Amino acid sequence: MKRTAQVLLLVLTGLGLLHTALFTDLYLRYVKEGLRPLLIISGALLLLLGLAHAALDRGSADEEKHDHGHDPGHDHGHDHSTAPRIAWLLFLPALSLLFYAPPALGAYTASHAGSEAVKQQKRFAALPATSPLPMTLTDFTTRVQQDKELAIKGRSVEMTGFATPVRGGGWDLTRIIFTCCAADAQTVKVHMYGTPAPPANTWLAVTGTWHTQGALGTRTAAAALDVHGTRNIAQPVNAFTDDLPLTPS
Amino acid sequence: MPKTDELLDVTDTAIPAVVHPPERRRRALRRPPPTTAFALALGLAAAVLALSGTPWLNDPAVAAWRTVCLAITVQALPFLLLGTALSGAINAFVPADLFTKVLPKRAALAVPVAGIAGVVLPGCECASVPVANSLIRRGVTPAAAFAFLLSAPAINPIVLTATAVAFPGSPAMVLARLLASLATAAVMGWLWLWLGREEWLRPVVRHTGHRPGHSRFTEFRLGFQHDFLHAGGFLVLGAMAAATFNVTVPRSVLDTFSGSPWLSVLFLAALAVVLAVCSEADAFVAASLTGFSPTARLAFMVVGPMVDLKLIALQAGTFGRAFAVRFSTATTVVAVAASVLIGGALL
Numbered sequence: 001m002k003r004t005a006q007v008l009l010l011v012l013t014g015l016g017l018l019h020t021a022l023f024t025d026l027y028l029r030y031v032k033e034g035l036r037p038l039l040i041i042s043g044a045l046l047l048l049l050g051l052a053h054a055a056l057d058r059g060s061a062d063e064e065k066h067d068h069g070h071d072p073g074h075d076h077g078h079d080h081s082t083a084p085r086i087a088w089l090l091f092l093p094a095l096s097l098l099f100y101a102p103p104a105l106g107a108y109t110a111s112h113a114g115s116e117a118v119k120q121q122k123r124f125a126a127l128p129a130t131s132p133l134p135m136t137l138t139d140f141t142t143r144v145q146q147d148k149e150l151a152i153k154g155r156s157v158e159m160t161g162f163a164t165p166v167r168g169g170g171w172d173l174t175r176i177i178f179t180c181c182a183a184d185a186q187t188v189k190v191h192m193y194g195t196p197a198p199p200a201n202t203w204l205a206v207t208g209t210w211h212t213q214g215a216l217g218t219r220t221a222a223a224a225l226d227v228h229g230t231r232n233i234a235q236p237v238n239a240f241t242d243d244l245p246l247t248p249s
Numbered sequence: 250m251p252k253t254d255e256l257l258d259v260t261d262t263a264i265p266a267v268v269h270p271p272e273r274r275r276r277a278l279r280r281p282p283p284t285t286a287f288a289l290a291l292g293l294a295a296a297v298l299a300l301s302g303t304p305w306l307n308d309p310a311v312a313a314w315r316t317v318c319l320a321i322t323v324q325a326l327p328f329l330l331l332g333t334a335l336s337g338a339i340n341a342f343v344p345a346d347l348f349t350k351v352l353p354k355r356a357a358l359a360v361p362v363a364g365i366a367g368v369v370l371p372g373c374e375c376a377s378v379p380v381a382n383s384l385i386r387r388g389v390t391p392a393a394a395f396a397f398l399l400s401a402p403a404i405n406p407i408v409l410t411a412t413a414v415a416f417p418g419s420p421a422m423v424l425a426r427l428l429a430s431l432a433t434a435a436v437m438g439w440l441w442l443w444l445g446r447e448e449w450l451r452p453v454v455r456h457t458g459h460r461p462g463h464s465r466f467t468e469f470r471l472g473f474q475h476d477f478l479h480a481g482g483f484l485v486l487g488a489m490a491a492a493t494f495n496v497t498v499p500r501s502v503l504d505t506f507s508g509s510p511w512l513s514v515l516f517l518a519a520l521a522v523v524l525a526v527c528s529e530a531d532a533f534v535a536a537s538l539t540g541f542s543p544t545a546r547l548a549f550m551v552v553g554p555m556v557d558l559k560l561i562a563l564q565a566g567t568f569g570r571a572f573a574v575r576f577s578t579a580t581t582v583v584a585v586a587a588s589v590l591i592g593g594a595l596l
Contacts, residue, residue, distance in 0.1 A: 006478060013481075017326065030320035038327035045330060049474055056467070086482030086566060093322045093485060102316040108309035109496075114503065180530025182320030183495055186537055 001087050003057065009090055010050030016097030017043030025237060026097075029104040031181045033238070104239060105185055107164040107200035110174040113187035121146055132156040132207040137175050137188040138242050141223040144210055148217050158207045159190065159225070160233060160245045163198040171197035173206055173225070178240045188242070191224040198230070205231045205245075310496060318492035321559065324527055325375045325484055332376030333480060336383035337473030341465050348389045356390045360438030363393035364431055367400030374402035374528050374554045375484065378563045379476050391450065396438035399580065402528040402554035403430035412550065415532035421595050422543065426532075429551045429591040433584045440579060451569030483566035487559025491525035494558070498523070507540035517545045518585050521553035528554035544592030552584045 001009070020026040021039035031039075096102065124147045127133060135143075135157045143152040161173040172189040179186070193211045198204060208227040214220035236245035305311060352359040370377060381398035385391050402408065404427050416422040506516040517538065526534050531553045535546040556577045565573035 001478070006474070009478065010474070013326075017323070020323070027323065029316065030323045035324065035327070039323065042327040042330050049470065049477075052470060053474060057471075084479050084482065084566075086486070087478035089482045089485040090478065093319055096315070096319055097323075102319055103312050105313060105316055106309075109313050179533035180527055181324035182317050183324070183491065183524065184526045184530050184534045186534075 001085060007050050007054040009087065010046050010053065012094040012098065013090060014043045014047030014050060016094045020097050026101050028240065032178055105176050105182055106162060109185060110164040110176060110187045124149065124151065127151045127155065132158040134158045134244050136242050136244060137161055137173065137190050140190060141188065144216060144221045144223060145219055150217050152210055153216060154209060156207055156209055158205055160205045163200060163202045163204060165197045165200055175242065176240055177242050191222065192227050193224060194227045195230060203233050203235045205233050314492050314496045317495045318488050321488035321491055321525060322485055329375040329480055329484055330477060332379045333476040334473050336379040336476055337469045339383045339387060340472050341469035345387060348384060348387055352389065352393060356392055356442055357439065359390060359393040360396045361435045364396040364400040364434040364438065367397050367404055370401040370405055374560055375563065377401040378567055379480055382567045392438040392441040395441055396434045399437055399555045400430055400434035408528050411529050412532040415536040425547050425591050425595045426550050429547060429587040432587045432591065433551060433555065436583050437580055449572045449575060479566060480563055483562040484559060487525065487562030490558040491523065494523035504540060510542055513541050513545040514548045514585060514589060517541060517549040518552045518581060521549045522557050525557040525559045526553060543596040544589060547592040547596065548585055548588035551588045552581060555584055556581050
């Protein structure tokens with residue numbers, strides 16, 4: 001790989017990272033919010049590296065060779081003026097970030113994932129009195145399956161997520177949660193009763209009450225909801241966390 | 250294609266080096282003009298844009314593959330940059346004899362010391378490959394450098410803290426991870442001393458480090474850039490392989506293996522290899538695999554930072570394929586054994 005190509009590759013990769021992390025929120029489709037500063041620094045660094053290579057090593061590959069290897073230097077045989085061919089592969093993520101960002105994970109991934117097992121929780125705080133009560137899918141599942149006080153019984157709750165049609169009928173309200181990046185995505189699902197399935201990947205706020213199936217407060221209780229109402233919403237900014245939604249303003 | 254691969258370069262110069270340079274310079278002059286690079290890049294861009302109209306790229310499965318592949322790359326890039334910057338800095342700024350002075354003279358002792366020194370390199374496994382390579386270039390015995398390579402991503406404070414957070418109320422898991430990772434790293438270092446052969450390693454490019462009359466900063470910048478582009482290419486290759494498994498292997502397979510204690514250990518070790526989750530996150534993934542025994546989950550966390558598809562690609566690129574295949578296989582076996590022994594005792 002020649003000098004010009006290296007400059008181009010470094011600059012494009014740098015711009016790609018800056019585009020995805022600094023100028024837009026696209027990076028949230030792939031990684032956690034906490035990585036943003038690192039991505040911006042990396043983008044800036046790569047951009048600088050590319051520009052420095054373009055400006056400072058102008059003497060072209062030829063002079064670079066002199067510089068490196070007038071000839072005692074040649075015994076180390078390491079030629080920094082060219083990069084290995086494998087580096088061409090880096091153009092794929094760089095161009096993809098800049099021009100053709102892949103979509104966020106959605107119903108396809110959710111329908112192929114098992115439902116994440118919820119964490120063990122011993123003590124539950126009293127539920128606030130607001131109705132309908134905003135809850136995350138994980139909180140709802142934990143309450144239904146582990147809260148011995150049965151505080152969730154009869155309560156109207158509001159949850160947000162996207163629709164994943166279930167093979168064999170019905171649909172799940174789902175959230176995909178990243179721990180680090182999209183490669184370790186985990187899925188939480190709550191099955192919905194009482195409304196026809198909306199199109200896959202529609203973001204919704206759903207209100208309803210627990211769907212009686214199994215014994216509440218034990219593992220047998222189904223993570224399921226009798227839907228009273230649904231409302232379409234925009235995809236939250238923090239789509240891949242397990243938090244209450246922050247809708248774009 | 251004119252020689253761009255440094256491997257060619259090295260093998261060339263291994264034989265009387267004096268004969269080659271003039272001829273090589275002539276070949277360099279015969280290279281295509283720089284516009285070809287632009288044309289190629291523009292062609293690539295055009296291809297990407299043209300493809301964006303094609304339906305198969307937007308098929309849900311392909312789209313998920315692209316997302317996961319890009320996510321692994323984006324996640325790893327900052328850490329790869331850190332690693333290659335460190336490796337460039339070691340090469341340009343650290344005095345040549347520093348490491349040989351600090352490490353014990355006897356290689357068998359240097360191995361565990363280097364393994365424990367892994368604590369100081371914060372971050373994912375991608376950073377450790379270039380750093381280990383630069384250590385070897387600077388005269389550190391390969392066995393010690395490999396112990397460092399294996400232990401650094403598994404036992405640094407960030408990863409151990411993440412493990413403690415992922416397994417609240419079971420500090421034994423953190424301790425078991427630390428011990429099993431250190432043991433694996435040390436055993437692999439000693440194994441290399443015992444059985445390892447230099448010729449499996451790609452002829453090491455001897456950086457002479459800083460050479461008088463050259464700007465240290467320029468040396469640093471060019472070394473950094475070269476290492477980054479090199480390792481970055483292999484990272485993308487590894488990310489593609491990992492994304493393929495990630496998207497095609499259905500998670501329901503997990504449940505079929507969780508029943509048997511022996512199979513589950515092997516299965517989670519294999520899962521760690523193909524999923525290529527970064528070491529800062531793997532504890533959370535392990536915590537979510539609730540159907541499995543603690544020992545199996547420990548194996549997942551010990552194998553993951555040491556062997557996975559993107560690491561194998563990175564190692565093959567850095568040290569050569571012959572090395573990567575043998576080293577990864579041996580590491581997997583040792584890591585599983587260490588997890589079973591230490592997990593059995595502690596968990």
